[in-house]
Amino acid sequence: MSEHTIRAFDADLGELARMVAEMGGLAEKEIADSVMALARRDVELAQKVIALDPSVDSLQRAIEEKAILTIARRQPMAVDLRDIVGSLRVSNDLERIGDLAKNIAKRVLALDADIAFSQVVRGVEEMTKLVLAQVKRVLDAYASRDVDKALDVWRRDEEIDAVNNSLFRELLTYMMEDPRNITSCTHLLFCTKNIERMGDHATNIAETVHYMVEGRPLADERPKGDDTASFTALARV
Template sequence: MTDHIVSSYDVELDTLRSKIAEMGGIAEKMLGDATMALVRRDAALAQAVIAVDERLDALQHDVEERAVLTIAKRQPMAVDLREIVSAIRVAGDIERVGDLAKNTAKRVVAISNEMQPQKIVGGVQHMSDLVQAQLKDVLDAYAQKDTARALDVWQRDDRIDALYTSIFRELLTYMMEDPRNISFCTHLLFLAKNIERIGDHTTNVAETIHYLVTGKPLAAERPKSDESSFTTVPVAGQQ
């Protein structure tokens, strides 16, 4: 009887893990496709990204429901309880990544007819590449309960924040140089902010992995280099 319970409990955990793996794969593809759609000004690809988000929302609800029922039925303690709470948290973060990729895709649709020089997009594309690598690494780290790899992701987010702040300045400068850039660059600003926030969600997942494996929160404060909220750019000719 005990064996039976343990085994069906394991089946429930496996189901949660495989659903989260599916969510992770969808979210990675959404971000990759949204970025490709930006670089190519491909509105059709962007629309496809928008459409797929619904599937991610449904999976998150499913994970949450199953997790709560498992807690209620099995009364897990210690590491088993952490495993399920972690599943809820990670599913929540991946769902938010999908929302942000979806909003990114919407903005790609908005600017798909604008023919600004490609170099303006270059910084955002580079930042997205870094974030995609973070996302892949942290999902692998979650699947393998690899705290060292999770910690590496957590520390690397610093670079993304710094890059975002420099993109923020750069875009403001383009806007000041030529008002025809304003609408385009404003969408790029929000789009870059979305991608930076996806980076933040990868650090959330890294923190969850640490909690899952060790039972303790990541004690130190994460290094923060996104100073864009505090950033202003002087206008040429002004002080």
């Protein structure tokens, strides 16, 4: 590549990184706001989350377009190519995270509070803090191409699964205790599941960082694969 081409290519990569960072910021906001809206049953905030989601989707399409055009124009090899593929993959996961947050926000619009709700929702907030910390850390790892930090996120997904399992049990108990809890607990079951899946997307991003830097997929069994425990927990309650 000529010096000019190299500069132009670096500018393309920089722009892609900036767009992914912007998308990451929006996804983090959607996570935090959707669960805050849930905890406070704040319909107005929930509607803001729903209204924000199309911006996240547009950013994903813009990243895809920019990535594809950069590949076609510059024909990058090896680490540069992986960098661009990485931005495609990360933006896919961020779009999914935004979608899950939007889904939680939509449930806020339909939610009635009951006895179980106020007791369980604190657990949901705690779980969200864990997931949000994972998302922040993995976006840092992505921005700095830090494989160790990414692997750390990858390993910590088990904690979230454990919290998820215990919330599941708790919710089912409330449902069995009093049928009037069933509707709101069902909403919370789905919200909890969505938050757990945000955690899975954080581990996906961790895998992408590993692939970008090391040039090969993570060999170990991923922690997220095993959610049999949660299903078994469900069956046992």
